[in-house]
Amino acid sequence: MQKTNRTRRLVRCAVLAAVYTVLCLVLGYTAFGPVQFRVAEALVMLPVFGPEYIVSSVLGCFLANLLGSTPVDVVFGTTATFVAAVLTWLLRNVRIRGLAIPASLPPVLINAVIVGALELTFFVPDAAATLPAAAFNALTVGIGEIICCSVLGVALVKLIETNPALNRLFR
16 A cells, blocks of 8 residues: 555656646746746645655756756756755645745745846856846746745645645645
8 A cells, every 4th residue: 555655656746747847848938037937836835735746846847947948047946946845845834824825935035046146147148247137037036936836836735725636636
């Protein structure tokens, strides 16, 4: 029985990593660049349901960046997703009016700093490596993350928690 559960978790993580990757590649024009609206980032909220979803988020991000972005984004973006997913998992039980809002804040803040302020400012060719540029990049990435994680991701978590069939599937 335990082997079956492990296999199910592994398959679930592989499928979610693939979904993350496909969403980024299909919506590539919004998922990469200085103004990012990466819908797949809503899946970074799934570690609320278990640490195995850290793996699916990081693997999905890694593959999406490897196939659709730059080597710099593979390193910085994947690192940001790993840190954010771990912090999301650590905040899994903290709720505001029953919503996983605190768990949505690490992806917003970590990506704004690592991807926005650092990667897009200092490692993109022809980027203006200035403090105003870093602030602008952090702001634009942060806004996209708020929409995708704090709105879509929190709604996804609530949907999974309140739907018995989805709750069984994700736990």
